[in-house]
Amino acid sequence: MSAPARKISAAVIGCKGLDVLHMMRLKVASSLLMAEYIQADVQEWNQQKVDLLVASIDDSAGQQVLREAGAKGVPVLAVTRKLLSGLPIPGVAHGASVRDIFQQLRQLLQQVDDSGERFLPRTLFRSLAEARGTPSLLHMGLVKVIIDAEQRQVTLMRDIPYENCLKAAAESGWTLSLLAPGGGVGQYMADAVSHHAFEDFCWRAAALSAEPLLPQDMRGLVQLRGWPEVTTGQLPMQWLLPMAALMIRPWRPERLALATGGSLDEIARIMAAAACTGLLDTSGNEAAATRSGNGSGKVPGFFSRIAKRFGLNFSKGLQG
């Protein structure tokens, strides 16, 4: 019998002040973390959220980086010429081998992991959640977008199909730079290729993603505040019934899945899309959730035949 497949987690390792030799060794060491089922992305640290920072700390700039990381609560692996035993933080000696660096990375990342969640893949939406509404430039490989959630707009900065961007949103490896509110976005607009509604981007990305865009609490009551602005016909047909039900009253996700014949995973994906676009209402109360409709799910045969004519089957929820 084969062992259950272990899920690969993702970590972002920031680096600051490293010379070429240490940078190269850090990258090689990071790639070896795959043996520990950790996919590590090494990025130059510019105050963004990282799981671990590797920094040269011997000069004043390094000391400043150390203070900034401390203030942000980012764990640091120091690269130093000083005695390691005298360091208050983990470190490797200047000139450390790939093996030394790898062992430290592994140990420190696993400590981070033990203290809470596994490193989550840095998808576009996880990165965006850190921006808390601030306009942001996000890129991964060839895909580069500006997202201004407040203006409800997504701008593609590269001439690649919109569909490809939507699919890429669920992949890991996105990096995010915050833009100054107001003028920050404007300076990039000369290179803009196309603009899209933020809701359209989120919901269609959610429809294409195998997992919810962001984790959802599946215990509470949820309702939709409004129907999302999505290009007509681009939402999965099997989402229509749960969405319609969520427009009527608050539901517990499990109950909704049961009533609509859908899966809980599907409901979680809908909830995540709604949460990302501000359309998820979690303030519902039990009284509203037990609104008395006829509750039977029984409809006249004529209605069933109309539904069938439009390609719908309500016998076990909406199967399309």
Next chain:
Amino acid sequence: MATKLVFVGEMGAGKTTAIRSISDMEPISTEMPISDDAALQAFEDKSHTTVALDYSSIELGDGELLHVYGVPGQAYLDFMWPIVAEGAIGVIVLVSALNPRALPSTLTLLERFRALAPEACFAVGVTCQDRQPDFSFTDFRNALAGDGHRLPVMWVDARESSQVDFLVKALLSCRYAESIA
């Protein structure tokens, strides 16, 4: 028995086009040249408008028909509304993004038709997106919700049968959702 599907909206909202795109037969319409200069300017590619009802049907098999009506949304034609609304399974309000009174017009139609057809389900289709890119869909939708109308609202190109078809699917889903809620 509910055997009707009703499209309602003001002139230029796309009722006739929407009905044509999902019907099994060419809609029966009474079209007349537009005589109002202001309307002619506003709807530059439209020389005629429906002055009474559009009617069409969709075959369900075994001779059963879903009757599809298009009803002008102008208040002076409201005497037709109760007749058409009776027995409607669903009402789709179509509104053009070019209509400067899009929101009040839609609110009025929703209120009037909800009163006339309390058993019906409702959806709103906003047309002419390509000609009015500044129309704020979210403001429009939120204003409807703020007025108590929580229902599917979506952009729809009335010329595209797949889009009108999807709007009808959303409407039918709401109808079924009411039965399980």
